[in-house]
Amino acid sequence: MKVTIMDVANHANVSKATVSRVINHNPKVANEIRKRVLQSIKELGYRPNAFARNLANNSSNVIGLILPDITNPYFPVIARGIEDAAHQEGFSLFISNTDNSPDIEQEYIQKMAGQQVGGIILISSILDEEKVNELCELKIPFVLCDRFLADTPFDTVSIDHYTASYEAVLHLIGNGHRKICHLSGPSLVQSAEMRRQAYSDAIQEHNLEPCIRVGEFSYESGYQLMTSILKESTPTAVFAANDLMALGAMNAIQEQNLKIPQDISVIGCDDILFAQMSTPKLSTISVPAYQIGVKAVGMLVERIKGKKSAAENLLLEHEFIQRES
Amino acid sequence: MKVTIMDVANHANVSKATVSRVINHNPKVANEIRKRVLQSIKELGYRPNAFARNLANNSSNVIGLILPDITNPYFPVIARGIEDAAHQEGFSLFISNTDNSPDIEQEYIQKMAGQQVGGIILISSILDEEKVNELCELKIPFVLCDRFLADTPFDTVSIDHYTASYEAVLHLIGNGHRKICHLSGPSLVQSAEMRRQAYSDAIQEHNLEPCIRVGEFSYESGYQLMTSILKESTPTAVFAANDLMALGAMNAIQEQNLKIPQDISVIGCDDILFAQMSTPKLSTISVPAYQIGVKAVGMLVERIKGKKSAAENLLLEHEFIQRES
DNA sequence: CTTTTTGGTGAAACCGGTTACAAAGATTAA
DNA sequence: TTAATCTTTGTAACCGGTTTCACCAAAAAG
16 A cells, blocks of 8 residues: 555654655754654655645646657757756656657647646647647647747747758858759758758859758658769769768768769768768767757746746757768 | 636536546436537636546556666667557656666656656666665566566566577677677676677687677777777677677777778677668667567556566567678 | 743645545336 | 336545644743
8 A cells, every 4th residue: 555644644643734844845843853754754665646746736847858759869869968957957757759740749749738747848840830829828838949930939949050051051162062962851840941941042142053852851861862863963062951861861872882072072960979980970060969958948947937938049059060071 | 727627517517527527438428418518628728637637546647767878879769669659558758867877777766656657667777686676665567678687576578688699699600700709788787798698608618719898888988999909909700789889899990991891790789770871781689679668568558557467578589680790 | 920922733725636425307117 | 106227417525745824832022
């Protein structure tokens, strides 16, 4: 049988109120009694029931994390940052994968809301106006991470995808490349959209020929898109929307016995662990994923505690990392 | 203000009991009234309070996952399997990283137990007798995943690390290798221990010279161990305790301008995503990580529902995957 | 030596649900 | 027509905590 606060109270010969006070470090409990209660708690192996507690003070110490796919190497780093920060703040972490499906995303948000999470960190696939309104109606704190609409009423943390990508493409152009392709992510994903836009703008401003292929944020997709490109022509550089695609593209390029970077340069984005393990090592845009997670929790907790009013839009620093590709 | 069951009851002109019945799909509610209640729920945007619910029926629909590090590419796959299966079964998922620290592990187990999780899936770093006893006293269902002591009172899911590793080493020996090194994981981690043992046994049985280096389950560690080995001598094959180490070792080997597999063969373990992306592609032991996760949830849920008595020890099939290394 | 203040404690209400039980109305059997 | 039964609904107790408030004893003040 479970031991309840009542058992402790009886065992220590006090009322449940007193036990509760001891648990919550309420200072106005006589030292002697406090000791007795603590002793009883030990002896009985009492653990307060979190449900009852949360119910009584109408608060929750869990936050939810909804992301596309923990299996994609970019996200575990964010997740880790979130988890570490959350535990630091005394929160537990729910986690859910959406596979970029708006329906699943919706379902999980509802589910978490129903589970009384204190707030949700959302790395959303697709957030349109309508969706945002729905979220507002849930009356739950949200922090949007990594990707989102320009004008949301929520707190956000991310990097400046546009500028980062723009710089990367500029870097290629500066190195004399004139035929630069872009492997883009799913057309509805905001971050993919911004990278694509940055690429287009940079290309246009230099009067170059754009070449965009849209696929998934995966290794296979990168491989396939690149293979299909190589069937038609041979660019001198590729800018991929993320490292996984870049790695896939590299594989496709090498299969055609082309040399990287001599024949084709490749730039990725995210700087996942494996960017530095590939041969040649992948040049990429480094994203402070762990920090994004940490900051997201910081903002969310502030909002949960009601310390914030206006929505904050935080952009962290990115960095172009020149490696061997 | 939050909408409670009472608000709904008033709005629909019934008692809270009836509303509760409607929510729980209790069949004995008149159709007309059911409709009215459902209507009110919609209109008021009512969401039942999970804390109150769990408190009332003294049950929890969340399970906890404690693992070493979600950032290690092997674990997200297990985690994904767990998450998918958990949601399928109507459970939510808590997640925590221990970094292989027994203390942190202990802390998180306590925390989850205090959060009233229905059960815990533990991918534990170190589980000795004493620790196991502590877990037993928590009176919470546990499923041990991937690594554990031989004789635990808990359900377990894993592969046969020993046999898998033994076969891999045998494979190398069969290919004529006589100088085979082993890069091992942390000395206290059970799975590392079993792989090491399998290596030792296979080597001894063929009267070969063992060569074991102990490190971390990381890329850097693999790199360093291999570098130090190469300073002393040049083996013809390396069996690494996981793919990350194998990849690190490959990097070290290639830096010395040695060819894989011509000069040195490398075998890893886990078959992480990047095993197939490296050049050359890494030969490895494929572990059904996703399935491990799924099975773990299955067993845990059965136990939570009290459908099991004896502890079950499940071993899933592994497979040696011959690639290019 | 009263009177007021202070500090510590317990009784009871409350958080938002679930559920055993009683009761009322409708239906069926006698 | 009346008794027996079955449905459907409401009342109230309960889950395990937190917290307000009243109360009492001891200390401080008058």
